[in-house]
Amino acid sequence: MVLASIVKYADDTAGLEKLLRLLQGFCTIAAGLPAFADDLETVLKLRSQFALGRRYFRFLKWHPCWSAALQVFRKEQSPLITLLEVGKWSFLGMYFFLEMFTIGNALGVSSSEWAPKLQGEANKSWFYALVLSIVLGLWQIMFHRFSGISVGPDTAAAAAESTGDKERKESGEKLKQRVPRPMIDSRVYTQLIIDCCDLFIPGSAIGWIPADLVFVGTVSTVSSLLAGQQIWNRVQQRASSV
Numbered sequence: 001m002v003l004a005s006i007v008k009y010a011d012d013t014a015g016l017e018k019l020l021r022l023l024q025g026f027c028t029i030a031a032g033l034p035a036f037a038d039d040l041e042t043v044l045k046l047r048s049q050f051a052l053g054r055r056y057f058r059f060l061k062w063h064p065c066w067s068a069a070l071q072v073f074r075k076e077q078s079p080l081i082t083l084l085e086v087g088k089w090s091f092l093g094m095y096f097f098l099e100m101f102t103i104g105n106a107l108g109v110s111s112s113e114w115a116p117k118l119q120g121e122a123n124k125s126w127f128y129a130l131v132l133s134i135v136l137g138l139w140q141i142m143f144h145r146f147s148g149i150s151v152g153p154d155t156a157a158a159a160a161e162s163t164g165d166k167e168r169k170e171s172g173e174k175l176k177q178r179v180p181r182p183m184i185d186s187r188v189y190t191q192l193i194i195d196c197c198d199l200f201i202p203g204s205a206i207g208w209i210p211a212d213l214v215f216v217g218t219v220s221t222v223s224s225l226l227a228g229q230q231i232w233n234r235v236q237q238r239a240s241s242v
Contacts (some may be wrong), residue, residue: 005236012235017057018228024050025221032213051107058096059103065093084136091129098122123202130199137192192225197223 008013026046030036036043072082099122104110125182197219203209204216 005023005232005239009232009235011175012231013057015194015228015231015235017054018224018231020050020054021220022224022228024054025217025224027214028220030217032215032217047082048106055099055106059100060096062093062096062100069093081136081139081154083152084132084139086123088136089131089160091125095122095126095129098125110129118205123205127199127202127208128207130195133195134192134199137195140188143193187230190230194226196227197224 010019024047027050028045030043030108031040031047069086072089075082075129098118102112102115102122104118105112105115151225153242200211201207204224
């Protein structure tokens with residue numbers, strides 16, 4: 001049963017990509033540990049192969065990202081949310097688009113001098129997309145936190161003073177406590193953690209965030225596990241509904 005679930009997960013494109021990313025994270029951690037110093041060349045080669053395998057899955061991923069950016073304008077929401085979502089998907093699409101032109105160097109079939117610079121610009125776009133996604137997640141959390149409908153303390157006190165009844169005041173306080181605040185999807189918190197972890201990957205690659213290989217590999221592994229869990233739940237739910 002467990003093996004069948006793993007096979008279904010690996011059959012999913014997103015699931016397989018996250019599995020390769022998890023292995024890449026393990027190799028990144030190993031590359032930064034002194035215990036693997038003698039096998040550093042092998043570990044780095046494994047990491048590059050896992051990274052190359054993942055690039056096939058996102059070769060044309062810029063198209064759905066830019067399509068998602070266009071779809072945002074059809075939503076009825078605040079201008080700030082629209083701006084953040086359009087910026088997020090636009091920069092993410094730019095990352096995939098620029099990276100697409102550097103795959104020749106990654107394959108080893110070319111050695112263009114401009115490819116590393118282009119990859120650096122792609123990582124900057126990824127960094128910007130993650131920053132906007134983090135801001136969007138924080139805004140969604142804060143908006144839901146302070147937008148709950150409840151009886152304010154001034155309203156409850158005014159109701160009590162108008163009657164001079166102690167029981168009415170206590171009733172107002174209980175009503176205030178009973179009114180639930182709107183719940184926010186737990187996936188928003190999960191995505192926020194994923195984005196914060198991923199931010200160190202392009203940030204360290206372009207030199208904006210000082211971080212060693214062990215730390216980058218660790219946050220990449222955490223991000224892959226969280227994203228992989230979401231994909232796992234989706235795949236298993238889809239399999240159970242068939």
